[in-house]
Amino acid sequence: MPCADLAPQPHGIEHELATLLVEALNLEVAPAAIDPTAPLYGEGLGLDSIDILEVALEVSRRYGFQLRSDDANNQLIFESLRSLAAHVAQHRTL
Numbered sequence: 001m002p003c004a005d006l007a008p009q010p011h012g013i014e015h016e017l018a019t020l021l022v023e024a025l026n027l028e029v030a031p032a033a034i035d036p037t038a039p040l041y042g043e044g045l046g047l048d049s050i051d052i053l054e055v056a057l058e059v060s061r062r063y064g065f066q067l068r069s070d071d072a073n074n075q076l077i078f079e080s081l082r083s084l085a086a087h088v089a090q091h092r093t094l
Helices: 010-025 049-063 081-091
Strands: none
Touching: 010 049, 010 081, 049 081
């Protein structure tokens, strides 16, 4: 029997992160209702810089790596739930 690929699937991480966003930020939206391609910041989900900081802290705690405020790629990382999930999938240690 072939060995199953145990790497987390992006859609699974998208759901985990959508749940993290709702719980950490007390959003009044169901995780499944978050469009994975919609912007997180400003229009779209409507997060502000303080929200993004809270999300970064929660991601660090839950997935075992630091999202740094001085990272030149932050705009791309936090562009959407899908881009955040791809970054987490690539860098997670937990």
